[in-house]
Amino acid sequence: xxxxxxxxxxxxxxxxxxxxxxxxxxxxxxxxxxxxxxxxxxxxxxxxxxxxxxxxxxxxxxxxxxxxxxxxxxxxxxxxxxxxxxxxxxxxxxxxxxxxxxxxxxxxxxxxxxxxxxxxxxxxxxxxxxxxxxxxxxxxxxxxxxxxxxxxxxxxxxxxxxxxxxxxxxxxxxxxxxxxxxxxxxxxxxxxxxxxxxxxxxxxxxxxxxxxxxxxxxxxxxxxxxxxxxxxxxxxxxxxxxxxxxxxxxxxxxxxxxxxxxxxxxxxxxxxxxxxxxxxxxxxxxxxxxxxxxxxxxxx
Amino acid sequence: xxxxxxxxxxxxxxxxxxxxxxxxxxxxxxxxxxxxxxxxxxxxxxxxxxxxxxxxxxxxxxxxxxxxxxxxxxxxxxxxxxxxxxxxxxxxxxxxxxxxxxxxxxxxxxxxxxxxxxxxxxxxxxxxxxxxxxxxxxxxxxxxxxxxxxxxxxxxxxxxxxxxxxxxxxxxxxxxxxxxxxxxxxxxxxxxxxxxxxxxxxxxxxxxxxxxxxxxxxxxxxxxxxxxxxxxxxxxxxxxxxxxxxxxxxxxxxxxxxxxxxxxxxxxxxxxxxxxxxxxxxxxxxxxxxxxxxxxxxxxxxxxxxxxxxxxxxxxxxxxxxxxxxxxxxxxxxxxxxxxxxxxxxxxxxxxxxxxxxxxxxxxxxxxxxxxxxxx
Numbered sequence: 001x002x003x004x005x006x007x008x009x010x011x012x013x014x015x016x017x018x019x020x021x022x023x024x025x026x027x028x029x030x031x032x033x034x035x036x037x038x039x040x041x042x043x044x045x046x047x048x049x050x051x052x053x054x055x056x057x058x059x060x061x062x063x064x065x066x067x068x069x070x071x072x073x074x075x076x077x078x079x080x081x082x083x084x085x086x087x088x089x090x091x092x093x094x095x096x097x098x099x100x101x102x103x104x105x106x107x108x109x110x111x112x113x114x115x116x117x118x119x120x121x122x123x124x125x126x127x128x129x130x131x132x133x134x135x136x137x138x139x140x141x142x143x144x145x146x147x148x149x150x151x152x153x154x155x156x157x158x159x160x161x162x163x164x165x166x167x168x169x170x171x172x173x174x175x176x177x178x179x180x181x182x183x184x185x186x187x188x189x190x191x192x193x194x195x196x197x198x199x200x201x202x203x204x205x206x207x208x209x210x211x212x213x214x215x216x217x218x219x220x221x222x223x224x225x226x227x228x229x230x231x232x233x234x235x236x237x238x239x240x241x242x243x244x245x246x247x248x249x250x251x252x253x254x255x256x257x258x259x260x261x262x263x264x265x266x267x268x269x270x271x272x273x274x275x276x277x278x279x280x281x282x283x284x285x286x287x288x289x290x291x292x293x294x295x296x297x298x299x300x
Numbered sequence: 301x302x303x304x305x306x307x308x309x310x311x312x313x314x315x316x317x318x319x320x321x322x323x324x325x326x327x328x329x330x331x332x333x334x335x336x337x338x339x340x341x342x343x344x345x346x347x348x349x350x351x352x353x354x355x356x357x358x359x360x361x362x363x364x365x366x367x368x369x370x371x372x373x374x375x376x377x378x379x380x381x382x383x384x385x386x387x388x389x390x391x392x393x394x395x396x397x398x399x400x401x402x403x404x405x406x407x408x409x410x411x412x413x414x415x416x417x418x419x420x421x422x423x424x425x426x427x428x429x430x431x432x433x434x435x436x437x438x439x440x441x442x443x444x445x446x447x448x449x450x451x452x453x454x455x456x457x458x459x460x461x462x463x464x465x466x467x468x469x470x471x472x473x474x475x476x477x478x479x480x481x482x483x484x485x486x487x488x489x490x491x492x493x494x495x496x497x498x499x500x501x502x503x504x505x506x507x508x509x510x511x512x513x514x515x516x517x518x519x520x521x522x523x524x525x526x527x528x529x530x531x532x533x534x535x536x537x538x539x540x541x542x543x544x545x546x547x548x549x550x551x552x553x554x555x556x557x558x559x560x561x562x563x564x565x566x567x568x569x570x571x572x573x574x575x576x577x578x579x580x581x582x583x584x585x586x587x588x589x590x591x592x593x594x595x596x597x598x599x600x601x602x603x604x605x606x607x608x609x610x611x612x613x614x615x616x617x618x619x620x621x622x623x624x625x626x627x628x629x630x631x632x633x634x635x636x637x638x639x640x641x642x643x644x645x646x647x648x649x650x651x652x653x654x655x656x657x658x659x660x661x662x663x664x665x666x667x668x669x670x671x672x673x674x675x676x
Contacts, residue, residue, distance in 0.1 A: 036362045039355045042525050043389070047424040072362070075423040091422060098416050102392045103366065145524060146531060153531040181532065186472040188551065190361040193476045194354045197519050198526035204351065207478050207517045211552075211657045214475050218552045219664065267666060274662065277560060278655035284567060284648035288641045292507035295498065295634065 027137055030067045031157040032182035035191060037061075037073040037112075038155070041143050044075040045114045053080070054115040056125060058092055059141060060099055060106040068109050068139055069182065074099060076111075078125070085121040087128060108132050110139035116151065118142070118158075120170045126160050127169035140174065155179050189214075229255075347459050347515065348383045350480040354521040356390045356433075360466050361476065363392045364435035371395075371445075372435040375413060377426045380459055386520075387464075388426045390433060391416050429453075431461040437469045438563055439650040440570070442508065442642035444635075450483055451491050462515055469559060469650070474552035478519070481512040496638070497631040508642030555661055560654060567647045574640040584632045595626040 037059060048055045056078050061070040074095045077088035096108060111129045113122065122140065129138035137159055146153025157179035160172040183191065197205040229251060236243040356376065364372045374392035378385060393409055413429075421427040431453060434446055446463065453461035462480050470477040483491070486504040490496060500506075521529065606616040 034362065036355075036358045038528075039358050039525065042528060043353075043355045043425075043522075044423065046522060046524055049424065075425070077422055091419065094415060095419050098412060098419065101394050101412060146527060147524065153528045184365055185551065186365055186468075187358075187361050189471050189474045190357055190476040192474075193519060194357060194521055194525075195529050197354070198521040198529045203523065203526055204518045204520045207352075207519060209475060209477075211473075211475050211653060212660065214552050215657060215660060215664075218474075218550050222550065222553070267662065270662060271659070274655050274658045277564075278652060278659070280564075281648045281652035281655060284571075285645055285652070288508070288645040288648065292509075292638070292641050295638075296502050296505065296507065 027159060028063075028066055028068045028139060028177060031070065031139060031141070031177055031179045032067065033070040033141065033155065033157075033179060034061075034072065035181065035183055035187070037070050037141075038143065038181070040073045040075070041112050041114065041141075042145065045143075045145055054113055054117070056087070056111055056113045058096065058108055058129075059110045059112055059139070060096075060103075061109040062105060062107070063109065063136060070109060070139075070141065071106050072099070072103075073112055080121055085124055087125060089128075092132075108138075109136075110141065112141045112143060114143050114145055116142060116144045116156075118174050122174070123160070123170050123172045126172060126174075130160070139177070141179065345380075345383050347380060347385050347462070350385045350387065350462055350464070350515050350517045351520050352464070352478060352480075352517060353378075353386070353388045354519065354525050356387050357476070357478065357519060359390050359392075360433050360435070360464070360478070361471060364466055364468050364471075367392075367395070367435065373449075374433055375429050376431045376433055376462075376464060377417075377420070377428060378430045379426060379428065380430070385430060385459065385462065385515075387430060389420065391420075429457060429461070430459070431457070431463055433464040433466060435466050435468050437467070438559075438566060439467055439470070439646040440566070440643040441465045441467075442511070442639045442646065444639065447483070447491070447511070447639075450481075451488065454483055454488055464517070467650075472551075473559070473654075478517055480515040480517040482515060484510055484513045487511045494633075496633040496635040498634060499631075501634055501638075506638065508638050508645060511638070511642065553661065555658075555665060560651065563647060563651045563654065567644060567651065570640060570644045570647055574637060574644060577637045577640055581632055581634065581637060584629065588629055588631065591626055591628045595628065598625065 041055075041057065044055050044057060055075060057073050057075040059070045060072045060074070061068055063069075076092045076095070079086050099106065108129070110133065111125060113125075126138060126140055129140075132138065140158045140160070142156050142158065144151055144154050144156070157177050158174035159177055160174050162168075162171065163173045164171045193205070193209075197203065232241070232247075233251070235241040360374075363374060366372075372392065372395075374390055376387045377389040377391075378387040380386070394412060417427045417429070432449060434441060450461070450463050453463075460482055462482050465479050465481060467477040467479075487506060487510065490500050490504045490506060493500070602617060609616055
């Protein structure tokens with residue numbers, strides 16, 4: 001799932017290592033980012049001081065084959081002036097240790113920066129983080145918050161490689177790599193909650209939400225999808241549109257699934273089971289309530 | 301916008317504990333009259349709503365899912381302003397490792413907490429603790445640790461702190477659930493006296509439903525995040541709606557009833573534990589009754605003897621050594637059984653919820669497939 005405007009990110013395919021005796025760490029060719037990391041970056045951006053143009057921080061995550069999963073992030077203090085850039089390394093170390101204690105699986109994989117500018121300082125900071133992540137290459141995730149006019153919000157990720165006759169820390173090429181949003185299925189509902197909250201005018205939503213309401217929402221969205229499919233099919237049938245064979249095949253695969261397995265006897269026995277469970281649950285609850293009240297009863 | 305932010309700044313400069321209401325340097329400009337009622341140094345304005353920031357929502361969900369045990373917990377940071385407790389950040393706490401290291405563990409946690417707070421302060425994040433969060437499954441969050449921690453917080457924190465309970469199994473089913481609680485005054489009073497005998501329960505009118513009171517909770521996304529989420533969730537091109545970063549998900553419409561067996565098992569386990577606890581309690585109370593009867597018999601006998609002695613003109617024997625002779629055990633605490641009852645109730649409630657939504661979905665599916673046949 002892409003998280004930004006269509007980009008020219010390079011999809012690298014690592015050639016087989018020329019010398020298998022020297023296992024060089026692979027260059028990541030794909031980067032996934034967890035919502036927590038994104039949200040922390042945005043929060044950090046909101047809390048920047050007036051003089052700060054951008055904020056930076058450390059990305060923590062897990063390395064797989066040639067994919068990097070960014071799982072979380074934390075803010076790091078830094079200062080940029082016309083002459084120099086400074087990163088609070090001690091702070092970075094302390095925070096990393098604190099995070100590491102709670103979640104030992106997550107290691108430093110790179111850094112983030114807000115805004116879309118890549119400059120000499122970016123190269124210097126990249127150089128610093130490359131030392132932290134050695135022997136693995138560090139990644140840079142650049143989050144465009146979209147607050148400046150003409151800029152669309154989005155996320156881009158880079159890896160770096162040295163450039164020039166002599167390798168100098170302030171010289172490097174940032175190569176864009178594809179980046180995706182990734183989260184566990186179980187976390188999906190939390191994200192749904194946030195997107196639906198963000199869509200309300202007051203930007204708040206009360207809790208808890210009834211299950212029925214969520215089911216209703218899903219059914220409505222299924223309904224609107226069916227309507228769209230129906231109107232498309234009708235348009236094709238009446239000859240207004242030219243049918244796409246691929247879409248037709250998808251539709252047949254999806255809608256051709258029979259609902260026959262939900263036949264009558266199956267439905268009824270399942271209904272009885274569910275009713276039984278509902279009855280049992282109610283029984284247990286009333287028993288518990290009675291038991292708690294009885295403890296309060298005093299002899300007359 | 302200037303006014304509330306200044307109030308927030310003022311509130312932030314105050315120490316979290318109401319004890320040290322230090323005379324803060326009055327370098328601020330005069331507080332606008334519209335905000336003066338929101339300035340709340342002594343924490344007099346009662347909290348009536350908890351506002352949970354989107355960042356905290358994702359952080360809690362992530363921590364709860366990744367934690368090895370189901371008891372993931374951490375601290376909540378934020379501010380209160382005019383009756384709204386705004387929770388803007390959180391961080392997880394390391395897990396306990398075994399009971400024998402409990403003492404050492406609590407020290408490491410305290411150190412962890414202190415240095416995390418210091419670090420967050422440096423990057424302008426909120427650094428006052430307002431409560432903690434606790435992950436749970438199937439709604440059963442009643443346990444001794446939760447109550448102990450909350451009782452400590454209720455004593456120390458401004459406004460007593462709150463606990464946010466996040467139900468992991470609900471979230472997996474498609475309904476992310478967050479609820480905020482604090483201890484009721486009656487329970488807190490009984491807890492402080494650490495007296496949970498029958499008499500105390502009766503006088504405090506305590507049942508499992510009156511241990512915690514729920515505080516209304518709402519989720520908030522800040523404007524920057526809202527716009528960002530809007531861009532991300534928006535379809536990439538108007539023609540293809542499928543290519544958005546957030547595909548639609550229909551896990552709520554799943555007809556399967558996989559979790560029910562586990563839920564039933566847990567109810568049975570909880571009932572079993574409750575029965576054992578009740579057995580212990582009744583054994584203890586029988587023992588108390590026996591000891592008391594013995595003591596009473598002894599006193600009656602001694603009285604009789606004394607009457608005889610007085611009638612014979614002898615000095616009566618002392619009566620006050622009964623307490624020394626018979627050790628009547630103290631009345632057992634009923635807190636454990638109270639909590640177990642609460643757990644049973646919570647499990648049953650979540651089972652009830654699953655069953656009712658299951659019914660709904662079944663009829664929905666039936667109506668859907670029936671409708672197909674009609675149209676054919």
